Amino acid sequence: MINQKNVELGRKRSSIRELFEYGKKRKAEIGEDKVFDFSIGNPSVPAPAEVQNALKEIITQTDPVFLHGYTSAQGDFSVRKTLADYINLRFKTALTADCLYMTCGAAASLTITMNALLNAGEEIITVAPYFPEYKVFCEHAGGKLVAVESEDGTFQLDLKKIENAINAKTKAVLINSPNNPSGVVYRERDIKKLAELLEKYSEKFGGRIFLISDEPYRELVFDKDVTVPYVMNYYAHSIVCYSYSKSLSLPGERIGYIAVSNKMKEFEEVYAGVCGAGRALGFVCAPNLFQQLVKKVYDKTSDISIYKGNRDRLYSTLTGYGYTVVKPDGAFYLFVKALGGDARAFSERAKNFELLVVAGDDFGCAGYVRVSYCVAPDMIERALPAFKALAESYGK
Amino acid sequence: MINQKNVELGRKRSSIRELFEYGKKRKAEIGEDKVFDFSIGNPSVPAPAEVQNALKEIITQTDPVFLHGYTSAQGDFSVRKTLADYINLRFKTALTADCLYMTCGAAASLTITMNALLNAGEEIITVAPYFPEYKVFCEHAGGKLVAVESEDGTFQLDLKKIENAINAKTKAVLINSPNNPSGVVYRERDIKKLAELLEKYSEKFGGRIFLISDEPYRELVFDKDVTVPYVMNYYAHSIVCYSYSKSLSLPGERIGYIAVSNKMKEFEEVYAGVCGAGRALGFVCAPNLFQQLVKKVYDKTSDISIYKGNRDRLYSTLTGYGYTVVKPDGAFYLFVKALGGDARAFSERAKNFELLVVAGDDFGCAGYVRVSYCVAPDMIERALPAFKALAESYGK
Numbered sequence: 001m002i003n004q005k006n007v008e009l010g011r012k013r014s015s016i017r018e019l020f021e022y023g024k025k026r027k028a029e030i031g032e033d034k035v036f037d038f039s040i041g042n043p044s045v046p047a048p049a050e051v052q053n054a055l056k057e058i059i060t061q062t063d064p065v066f067l068h069g070y071t072s073a074q075g076d077f078s079v080r081k082t083l084a085d086y087i088n089l090r091f092k093t094a095l096t097a098d099c100l101y102m103t104c105g106a107a108a109s110l111t112i113t114m115n116a117l118l119n120a121g122e123e124i125i126t127v128a129p130y131f132p133e134y135k136v137f138c139e140h141a142g143g144k145l146v147a148v149e150s151e152d153g154t155f156q157l158d159l160k161k162i163e164n165a166i167n168a169k170t171k172a173v174l175i176n177s178p179n180n181p182s183g184v185v186y187r188e189r190d191i192k193k194l195a196e197l198l199e200k201y202s203e204k205f206g207g208r209i210f211l212i213s214d215e216p217y218r219e220l221v222f223d224k225d226v227t228v229p230y231v232m233n234y235y236a237h238s239i240v241c242y243s244y245s246k247s248l249s250l251p252g253e254r255i256g257y258i259a260v261s262n263k264m265k266e267f268e269e270v271y272a273g274v275c276g277a278g279r280a281l282g283f284v285c286a287p288n289l290f291q292q293l294v295k296k297v298y299d300k301t302s303d304i305s306i307y308k309g310n311r312d313r314l315y316s317t318l319t320g321y322g323y324t325v326v327k328p329d330g331a332f333y334l335f336v337k338a339l340g341g342d343a344r345a346f347s348e349r350a351k352n353f354e355l356l357v358v359a360g361d362d363f364g365c366a367g368y369v370r371v372s373y374c375v376a377p378d379m380i381e382r383a384l385p386a387f388k389a390l391a392e393s394y395g396k
Numbered sequence: 397m398i399n400q401k402n403v404e405l406g407r408k409r410s411s412i413r414e415l416f417e418y419g420k421k422r423k424a425e426i427g428e429d430k431v432f433d434f435s436i437g438n439p440s441v442p443a444p445a446e447v448q449n450a451l452k453e454i455i456t457q458t459d460p461v462f463l464h465g466y467t468s469a470q471g472d473f474s475v476r477k478t479l480a481d482y483i484n485l486r487f488k489t490a491l492t493a494d495c496l497y498m499t500c501g502a503a504a505s506l507t508i509t510m511n512a513l514l515n516a517g518e519e520i521i522t523v524a525p526y527f528p529e530y531k532v533f534c535e536h537a538g539g540k541l542v543a544v545e546s547e548d549g550t551f552q553l554d555l556k557k558i559e560n561a562i563n564a565k566t567k568a569v570l571i572n573s574p575n576n577p578s579g580v581v582y583r584e585r586d587i588k589k590l591a592e593l594l595e596k597y598s599e600k601f602g603g604r605i606f607l608i609s610d611e612p613y614r615e616l617v618f619d620k621d622v623t624v625p626y627v628m629n630y631y632a633h634s635i636v637c638y639s640y641s642k643s644l645s646l647p648g649e650r651i652g653y654i655a656v657s658n659k660m661k662e663f664e665e666v667y668a669g670v671c672g673a674g675r676a677l678g679f680v681c682a683p684n685l686f687q688q689l690v691k692k693v694y695d696k697t698s699d700i701s702i703y704k705g706n707r708d709r710l711y712s713t714l715t716g717y718g719y720t721v722v723k724p725d726g727a728f729y730l731f732v733k734a735l736g737g738d739a740r741a742f743s744e745r746a747k748n749f750e751l752l753v754v755a756g757d758d759f760g761c762a763g764y765v766r767v768s769y770c771v772a773p774d775m776i777e778r779a780l781p782a783f784k785a786l787a788e789s790y791g792k
Binding site: 005007010011043045051052064065067070071104105110111112116119136137171207208252253272274276284285 | 397398399401402403404405406407438439440441442443447448451452455456459460461463464465466467500501503504505506507508511512513514515529532533535536567603604645646647648649650662665666667668669670671672673674675676677678679680681682683684685686
C-alpha cells in the first residue's frame with residue numbers, strides 16, 4: 001500500500017475544482033455562453049502590458065546562462081533587495097533582502113512556512129471562512145488546523161473566539177485579508193488586539209505564537225478609504241506570505257515570496273527554518289525568469305477596476321433580488337447567504353439555472369456560497385436573470 | 397521551538413554550496429580567472445537558440461489569460477500529450493497524457509514521488525555515489541534512505557548488495573543514470589537483473605517495490621554506442637523523474653515531469669498519490685510558460701559537444717597526471733580518486749592550488765572528489781597546471 005492519505009487527496013478534487021469540471025462539461029453540452037461559471041478564482045483580466053514588455057526585454061537582453069540559471073535558494077539577491085526596498089517604502093518597515101525568500105507562489109509560501117514552524121501535533125488557528133487548502137497544507141506539515149468562527153454577520157475577526165482556541169500547542173494564527181472567500185479586509189483595531197493577544201499567550205505558555213498573513217489579494221482593494229494593515233507593524237513575530245498570482249494575473253507562473261519580520265528575536269532561526277523547509281520540499285528556487293520579471297514590475301497590477309465594476313454590479317443587483325451579502329472590500333469573491341439555509345442544496349439548485357457557485361462548507365462556513373467574480377462583465381449581465389429566477393424559486 | 401530539523405537544514409549548506417560560496421569569495425580576492433571552480437552543476441552552455449525564439453513567439457502570440465493562467469494540477473493536457481507521444485516514439489512505450497504529471501523540475505519530481513509512495517518508516521534503497529539531497533527529500537517524506545555501495549572500481553550497480561539491502565520495509569529503489577557524480581550509465585543487463593530482483597522480492601514480501609529513475613542527465617550522453625535503458629521497458633512498476641534543467645540549460649526555471657508507467661496494476665492509485673502529494677506540498681502547477689515552452693522544444697538540447705570536449709580533455713589529461721578516474725559516459729562530472737585517500741583533505745589541499753573540487757563523502761562514497769566540468773573550456777586549460785601541481789604534491 002502506498003501513502004493512502006496522498007492517494008485520497010489526489011482522487012478527491014476540491015469542491016471548487018469539481019464544480020469547475022462540471023462547468024466545462026456543461027458548456028460543451030449547451031454552449032459556452034449559456035453557463036454562468038462563478039466557480040474558480042482564475043483572474044479574467046489579463047496581465048498588464050508591462051508584463052509582456054518586460055518579459056520580451058528580459059529574454060532578449062539577458063545572458064541566458066544567468067537568466068535561466070539557478071539563483072540561490074532564497075532567490076536572486078538583487079530581486080530580493082528591490083522587493084524589500086519597495087515594502088519598506090510602502091509600509092515603513094526596515095526589511096533587508098535577507099528577510100525575503102522567493103517562492104513558487106502563495107501555496108508554496110504557505111507550505112514552506114508551515115513546515116518551518118510546525119512540530120508534530122502543533123496547531124495553527126485560522127478564521128472561517130478560509131481557503132480549504134490550508135487544512136491540506138497544515139496536516140501534511142504534521143500540524144492540525146483549528147478553525148474558529150468569524151464575527152457574526154461581518155466575517156471580521158472574533159477575538160474572543162480566537163482567544164478561546166489558543167492553547168499550549170498553538171504555533172501560529174493564520175489570517176487572510178482581503179479574505180477568500182468573503183472579500184472582507186480585517187480592521188486595523190482588530191489586528192492590534194490580535195497582536196496583544198498573541199503577545200500575552202506567547203508569554204503565558206512560554207512558546208512563541210507566530211502570525212502568518214496570507215496576502216495574495218493585498219493589491220485587490222477597491223475603495224480609497226480601505227487599507228490593509230501590514231501585520232509586521234503590529235506584531236514583531238509576523239510572517240507575510242505574498243504572491244503575484246492575482247495582482248499581476250500570473251497564477252500559472254508560480255511566483256511570490258515569504259517575508260520574515262526582522263523585528264523578531266528568533267529571526268535567524270525562523271529564516272533558516274524557511275530555507276530548510278523549502279529545500280526539503282524540493283523547491284530549489286523560484287522560477288528565475290519570473291523573479292527577474294517581478295523585479296521590473298513589482299509596483300504594477302492588472303486593471304482591477306474591472307473587478308471593482310463586477311463587485312459593484314453584482315453586489316447591488318443581488319441585494320436588490322433579496323440576497324444577503326456582506327459587501328466585499330477586496331479580492332474577487334462575494335460570499336452570499338444561501339437561500340433556504342443549506343449551501344449544498346442551494347448550489348445544486350443553482351445548477352438548474354446554469355449558475356455555478358461553490359458551497360461554503362469547505363471554507364468552514366456552512367450556509368453560504370462563494371461567487372467568484374473574476375469573470376467577464378458581460379457574463380455577469382447574462383447571469384443576472386438566472387440569479388433573479390433562482391431567488392424567486394425561493395419565494396423572494 | 398520551531399521545527400529544528402528544518403532549521404538545521406537551512407543553516408547547514410550542502411558541501412557543494414559551501415565550496416561554491418568559498419569560490420565566490422576567493423574570486424573577489426584574487427581575480428575571477430585565478431580560481432578554478434569545479435564545484436557546482438550549473439550548466440555553462442547556454443540554452444539553445446530555439447528556447448529564446450520559442451519564448452518570444454509564445455509570449456507575443458498567446459492570449460496572456462491562457463498563457464499565465466493556472467493549468468490543471470497535472471499540467472496542461474496538450475503539453476502532456478505532446479511529451480507522452482515523444483516518449484512513446486523514442487522508447488516504444490504506450491503512455492498517455494494522463495501518465496505524465498508536470499513538475500517544477502527534478503527535485504519536485506522526486507519529493508512528490510517519494511511523498512506519494514512512502515508511509516512512515518519505509519525505506520528507499522539507492523546506490524552510492526548518489527546526489528546528497530536524496531536523503532533530505534526521503535527523510536522529509538517520512539522515509540529512510542538506505543545507500544548501498546556500487547560495484548568496486550566501476551560505479552555500476554552491485555546487484556548482490558542491492559539484494560542484501562531489500563527487506564519488508566523497502567518501498568522503492570532509486571537509481572540515477574547517467575549518474576551524478578560518477579557519470580556512469582548503468583548497463584542494460586543490470587537493469588534487467590534489477591527488475592527481476594524487484595519482482596521477486598515484491599512477491600516474497602507481499603508489497604510492491606517500485607523503481608524510481610531520476611533522469612535529469614538522460615540527454616547528456618557523449619558516445620553513440622552508449623544508450624540509457626528506459627526503465628519502464630524492463631519493469632512495469634517504474635516511475636521516471638525527468639527534468640529539462642540540464643538538457644536545455646534551464647535549471648533556474650524549474651520544469652520537468654513525472655511519468656508513471658501505465659503497465660503497473662496499481663497505476664490509478666500511484667498517479668492519484670502523485671497528484672495528492674503535489675497538492676499537499678504546495679506545487680499547484682508547474683510554471684505555465686515553461687510548460688508551453690517544452691511543448692515546442694522537447695526534442696532539442698543545448699550544445700552538449702562542449703561537455704564532451706571537456707570530458708575528453710580532462711579525462712585524458714588527469715589520467716596522464718596519475719589520477720584514477722572511471723571514464724564517464726554522461727552527465728558532466730568526473731569522480732576522481734582522492735590522492736592520499738582522504739577526500740576532504742584532498743579537497744582542502746586542492747584549494748592551495750585554487751582548485752575547487754567537492755569531497756565525495758556527502759555522495760555516500762569516501763575517497764573520491766567530484767569535478768563538475770560544466771565550465772568554460774578555457775578554464776579547464778588554465779586549471780590543468782594546477783591539477784598537475786596538486787598531483788605532484790602527492791609524489792605523482
